Amino acid sequence: MNQSYTLLLRLEGLMQSWGYRSRFDYRDTALEPTRSGVIGLICAAMGIARGEDISQFDAIRMGVRVDKPGRPERDFHTALNVIKADGRGTDTVVSYRDYLSDASFTVGLQSENKGLLEKIAEKLRNPEWILFLGRKAFPLTIPPLLPADCPEPGTLEDHLLLGTPDGPIRVVLETPGGERTQNDSPICFRERRFNPRSIQTRFVGGSE
DSSP states (O other): OOOOEEEEEEEEEEEEOOOSSOBTTEEOOOSSOOHHHHHHHHHHHHTOOTTSOOGGGTTOEEEEEEEEOOEEEEEEEEEEEEEOTTSSSEEEEEEEEEEEEEEEEEEEEEESOHHHHHHHHHHHHSOSSOOOSSSTTOOOSSOSSOTTOOOEESOHHHHHSOOOSSOOEEEEEEOTTOSEEEEEEEEETTTTEEEEEEEEEEEESTTO
């Protein structure tokens, strides 16, 4: 069996939004970073534009530890003089945008391709484009990686399921035959095409 390596990222900010079901006037957020959001962050760091090939990331397995869940919040936006669908006159439209306030996550990227993880780490420390947490208005409050951070031997379970005194801490792992699927594995960002992925929720720390 080939050796697996895991790179750990810290995603922390005053506001974050990880939408995966947004439609028209409603922009939702998941309760933890989505695969599409994290791959989008990596693409920004590496200077990969929308529509470019992102298949190199398909072999990466992702997990998220919810270090601080934050608070779900909602903004209301009003747009005046929006042309109606039938083209007859205008209307006022209220849209809803959800986000997480004061949340902090540890994201694990697992792969047998250590070189790819090292390249991702290098670019996250020196990104080509500005990094943000799901929306351009939501910057990171701390760097995603420290200078010494690098891929370490082991799986997501080895690194994300470590016991902590605070808890229980929620961990969401990509797992075949998981408890639910989420349609957020990107195929092409320009065409907004995604595959479903299977995920499992575990809890560590606290009373365990």
